[in-house]
Amino acid sequence: MTSPRKGQRADQVQVQQDPPYHVLHKLPPGDSPYVRAKHVQLVQKDPEAAIILFWKAINAGDRVDSALKDMAVVMKQQDRAEEAIEAIKSFRDRCSKQAQESLDNVLIDLYKKCGRVEEQIELLKQKLWMIYQGEAFNGKLTKTARSHGRKFQVTIKKETSRILGNLGWAFMQQGNHVAAEVVYRKAQIIDPDANKACNLCLCLIKQTRYVEAQSVLDDVLQGALSGSDEPKSKMRAKELLQELEQCQTVALSSNSLSLNIEDAFLEGLDHLMKHWTPLRSRRLPIFEEISSFRDQLAC
Numbered sequence: 486m487t488s489p490r491k492g493q494r495a496d497q498v499q500v501q502q503d504p505p506y507h508v509l510h511k512l513p514p515g516d517s518p519y520v521r522a523k524h525v526q527l528v529q530k531d532p533e534a535a536i537i538l539f540w541k542a543i544n545a546g547d548r549v550d551s552a553l554k555d556m557a558v559v560m561k562q563q564d565r566a567e568e569a570i571e572a573i574k575s576f577r578d579r580c581s582k583q584a585q586e587s588l589d590n591v592l593i594d595l596y597k598k599c600g601r602v603e604e605q606i607e608l609l610k611q612k613l614w615m616i617y618q619g620e621a622f623n624g625k626l627t628k629t630a631r632s633h634g635r636k637f638q639v640t641i642k643k644e645t646s647r648i649l650g651n652l653g654w655a656f657m658q659q660g661n662h663v664a665a666e667v668v669y670r671k672a673q674i675i676d677p678d679a680n681k682a683c684n685l686c687l688c689l690i691k692q693t694r695y696v697e698a699q700s701v702l703d704d705v706l707q708g709a710l711s712g713s714d715e716p717k718s719k720m721r722a723k724e725l726l727q728e729l730e731q732c733q734t735v736a737l738s739s740n741s742l743s744l745n746i747e748d749a750f751l752e753g754l755d756h757l758m759k760h761w762t763p764l765r766s767r768r769l770p771i772f773e774e775i776s777s778f779r780d781q782l783a784c
Contacts, residue, residue, distance in 0.1 A: 513548075517542070517545075517547050517548070518538060518541045518542035518545050518547045518552075519539075519542040519547045519548040519551065519552050521538055522535050522538035522539045522541070522542050522552065522555070522556075523535075523555070525538055526555070526559060532559050532562060532563050533563065535556075535559055536556055536559055536560060536563070536565075539552045539553075539555060539556035539559070540556065543556070543576055543579070546579075549576070549579050549580055550580045550581055550583075550584035553572065553573065553576050553577065553579075553580060553584075553588070554584070554587060554588060554591055556569070556572065557569040557572060557573055557588075557591050557592075557595065558591065560572070561594065561595055561598055566595045566598040566599050567599055569591075569595050570592065570595045570596070570599065570601075573588055573591065573592055573595075582623070583623060586612075586621065586622070586623075589608060589611075589612060592608060593605055593608055593609065593651065596608065597655075600658075602655050602658050602659055605651075605655050606652065606655045606656070606659075609648055609651055609652040609655065610652070612648050613645070613648055613649070613652070616641060616644065616645055616648075621641065621644065622641060622644070626640065626641055627639060627640050627641070628644075642675055642676055643676050645672075645675055645676075646672045646673075646675040646676035646678075646681070649668050649669070649671055649672035649675070650668075650669070650672050650680070650681045650684070652668050653665045653666075653668040653669040653672065653681070653684060653685075653688070654684060656668060657684070657687070657688060657691075662688050662691045662692050663692070665684075665688045666685065666688045666689065666692070669681055669684055669685040669688060670685065673685065677710050677711065678710055678711040678712045679705045679710045679711065679712035679713040679715070679718040679722070680712060680718060680721075682701055682702070682704055682705050682710055683702070683705060683718065683721050683722060683725055685701050686698045686701045686702045686705075686725050686729070687725060689701065690725070690728060690729055690732060693732070693736070695729060695732060695733050695736065698725075698729055699729060702722060702725055702726060702729065705718060705722045706722055706726065
């Protein structure tokens with residue numbers, strides 16, 4: 486404790502104390518199966534042991550919403566994504582209604598990790614339908630989300646655009662560039678940003694629509710979209726610009742080569758026809774032979 490200065494009462498001195506252990510390590514308070522699992526995960530850094538303890542927490546009914554989601558995330562980090570998918574499907578009925586959306590988000594990431602594109606697309610469409618029906622965010626216009634320990638508000642508008650962006654990328658993995666383009670354009674109308682613009686540009690490049698791709702990319706290069714100034718977006722935009730320029734060069738070369746080949750072919754054909762066609766007659770010998778019978782055949 487700090488000694489009081491002259492003329493200062495002891496009860497006026499603020500005592501400097503270390504934060505509680507659970508606050509320092511970002512742990513929930515108490516001593517339960519779930520709390521022990523989080524301690525092993527975050528403090529002891531033992532993911533395999535943490536998975537076992539999360540299982541125990543679920544079976545004990547201790548904070549099942551959080552235990553199932555956290556266990557699935559740790560499993561994904563340990564390259565056990567398929568197991569995590571089965572765990573969510575098996576135990577999500579024990580979770581509250583409020584936890585279902587966040588479990589769907591984890592499930593989408595797991596499908597992506599496993600390359601299960603069809604299931605990813607189906608779940609993304611389902612989430613869009615819930616938004617359309619007014620069932621997302623438990624009927625509210627915003628929800629509180631967490632990322633890297635920070636809380637922030639997410640609007641329905643941003644969530645819709647995010648889901649459309651994920652759906653567009655899933656279509657790209659299928660090679661369905663037409664569907665991907667439609668989805669990306671809708672996402673950009675709702676909440677435009679540099680990342681989705683880059684994906685749309687790539688989608689158009691894949692369709693050899695280079696002029697449109699250049700127009701989309703220009704918005705990122707000129708800083709006209711949200712996130713354009715981020716280093717990751719700048720780097721990706723430069724990479725796409727290089728790819729676009731290479732594709733345009735190849736396309737021009739191909740068109741030029743095609744024209745040159747066609748011109749040479751036509752010129753050679755004209756030359757060959759001169760040798761094939763005698764000046765005295767354009768008919769082949771067989772027609773010369775039967776011409777004398779033409780009048781008789783006509784009778």
